[in-house]
Amino acid sequence: MNPKINLYLSNLNEQINFIDLEIDNPILKCEKAIEIILASIASLKHIIHKYSFKSESEEIHFFKEVKPQFTSKLIYYNMVYKVETKKPYGGERILKKYLNNELEKLKRYFDNNLEFYKYYRTGSSYLDYKYFTRGKFDIKMTLDSFYFEVDHTFATSHDFKVAKIMAHDLVQVYLEDKLLMMENKENKEKTQVNPKVKQNWTGSKVALIELLYALHTEGVFNNGASDLKDIVEYFETVFNVDLGQFHRVFLEIRMRKSSQTKFIDTLKESLIKRMENIDEK
16 A cells, blocks of 8 residues: 555644644634545545555455545534534524434434444455445445445445444534533533632643543542543633543544653653752752
8 A cells, every 4th residue: 555645644633633622613623624634635536546456455445444534534524514503593402402413313324324334343344345346336235326426436335434434423422522511511510710820721732631641540630530521621621721522632642653642751851851950050
């Protein structure tokens, strides 16, 4: 497989991660993300048009494992964009009903594609030669109508379905998080802190997430009994920062090619240097 593809995916993940953390407005965030993803997919398509797969298994791997990592992001941000732009005005009851309806749409898609969900989720491969090689579609396999309009040199009958499954998982988390935040707002008063001087977190959001995961792992809050989500919410309130989908950011941190603990390493180096400077004085 062309090494440029892995580079494109790595760069795309980094750009998306930056957008998620630095742009708070969800509509602007989606618009920027979609723009970047479309450019990345166009570059990917250009490579594939010039590339000849060395084997059927390599072609299957690309359309089953690689391409959906690009297109799932496009589907996800497009769906979130629609959710946010069509969001009704009104009280929390109306908004809750709207978000639950969106979850119901995901369930309907799942129900309508149950057989393929089972095939994909169980890691099956006996039909990969039909699902993930170009030009081998079977009309009996519940094809989405859009398939007949796409560029068949860059699509198989089911690579888009895989991308949709991946995207729907993320959209479900997005919707459930919104509903949970509303529920918490209704049923639970957050800790009120009134210090003399308000402290805002002005460092990188990625850095704070890395730090919170480390602190939670060490069990330093409430003798290790605190839930990670509660810790994140507390820090968001106290330090006036929105950490968004922190679970997803942590996955990105895990995939770093350089140091996985970049911020913690920097903290250690800075503290040691400060101690050494004090000794010198």
